[in-house]
Amino acid sequence: KQEVTQIPAALSVPEGENLVLNCSFTDSAIYNLQWFRQDPGKGLTSLLLIQSSQREQTSGRLNASLDKSSGRSTLYIAASQPGDSATYLCAAGAGGSEKLVFGKGTKLTVNP
Amino acid sequence: NAGVTQTPKFQVLKTGQSMTLQCAQDMNHEYMSWYRQDPGMGLRLIHYSVGAGITDQGEVPNGYNVSRSTTEDFPLRLLSAAPSQTSVYFCASSLGPKAFFGQGTRLTVV
Numbered sequence: 001k002q003e004v005t006q007i008p009a010a011l012s013v014p015e016g017e018n019l020v021l022n023c024s025f026t027d028s029a030i031y032n033l034q035w036f037r038q039d040p041g042k043g044l045t046s047l048l049l050i051q052s053s054q055r056e057q058t059s060g061r062l063n064a065s066l067d068k069s070s071g072r073s074t075l076y077i078a079a080s081q082p083g084d085s086a087t088y089l090c091a092a093g094a095g096g097s098e099k100l101v102f103g104k105g106t107k108l109t110v111n112p
Numbered sequence: 113n114a115g116v117t118q119t120p121k122f123q124v125l126k127t128g129q130s131m132t133l134q135c136a137q138d139m140n141h142e143y144m145s146w147y148r149q150d151p152g153m154g155l156r157l158i159h160y161s162v163g164a165g166i167t168d169q170g171e172v173p174n175g176y177n178v179s180r181s182t183t184e185d186f187p188l189r190l191l192s193a194a195p196s197q198t199s200v201y202f203c204a205s206s207l208g209p210k211a212f213f214g215q216g217t218r219l220t221v222v
Contacts, residue, residue, distance in 0.1 A: 004154075032209040043116075043202060043213040044155075051209070089155070091211075098143045098206040099170075104154040 002027045002094040006103035013080055014111050021075040021106045023090035028068045031093035034100070035064050035075050038087045047088075048075070080110045114138050118203050118214035125193040125221045133188040133217050135203030143206040144186040148172065148199040149216075155202065161186055193221045 003026045013019050023033070032051050036044040048057045048064040050073070056065040063076040073090055087107045091100040119134045137144065145160035147170075157170030161180040175197060177189040186205075190197060198221045203214045 034209070034211070036213075041216075043215045044204075044211075046210060046212070049210055091155075093209050098145070098209060098211070099157065099160065100145075100155075100211065101157075102147075102155040104152065 002030070002092055002101045004090060004092050004101050004103040006088075006090060006106050008106060009104065010107040010109075012109040012111060015080060015082060017080050017110075018076070018078050019080055019108075021077070021088050021090075021108070023073040023075070023103055025071050025073075025092045025101075027092075027094065028071055029094075030068065031096065033064075033066050033073045033093070034091045035062075035073075036089040036091065038089060038105070044089065052093075077108075080108075082110045082112050084108060084110050116203055116205050116212050116214040118201075118217050120217060121215065122218050123220070125190075125219065127193060127195060127221060129193050130189070130191050131193065133190075133201055133203075133219070135186045135188065135214060136184050137186075137203075137205040137212070138184065139205060139207065139212065140183060141205035141207050141212075142183065144180070145170070145204050145206070145211075146176070146178065146186070146188045147202045147204065149202060150199050158188065158201075190219075195221045197221050 035047045050066040061078040087105045089105045142163045146158040147155040159178040
C-alpha cells in the first residue's frame, strides 16, 4: 500500500527566504506526483504535476523534483512571500494516474 | 468557468440522519472522486468513478454510497450519519492526472 509522508509538518520562515518542502513515498511505481496548495477553509489548487518519466517541473518561483529511485520529491520555493502562506500537500498517483494518495501536508507560514 | 461545485458548504446532522452531498463539474471530465479530510490524517479516497454508470470503492468507503448517472454529477450519500463521519469532504474531477477540487463541504454529525 502506497504511503506518502511530508516533513516538516509545519515551517515558519522570514519573507525572502528560499525553502524546500519534502515528500517521500514508499512505492516507487507511481504514475505521477503532484503538489497542491490549500488555503484555510478552501479547496486544493494544483501547483505542479510531475509525470513518472519526468525529473522536475517549474512554474514561476516554484520548482518540484522527483526521484523515483529514492522515493522522494521536493518543492522548492524561491524568494518566499507572505502570500505563500498555506498548507502544501503532495500526492502520488497510484493504482492509476487519477487515484491520488496524499501526504498530511506541510503548513507554511511566511512572516513579513 | 464554474469548475467543480459542491453543495452545501456547511451542514450539521444528527446521528442517524441521512443526506446527500452534491458535486457537479462542467469540464466534461470522465473521472470524479470523493475524499474526506480529517486533522492529522490527510485526504483519503472514499469512492471514485471513471465514467457515467461506473463507480468503485476507495480507501474508506464504509457508510457512504455513490452513483454516477451523468458525466456532470457525482453525489455522495450518507445513509445513516455517525459522529465518525464528521469531516471535510472534497469532490474532485480529473483530466488525466491533473485534478480539480471543489471548495469542500464541512459536515458535523452530533
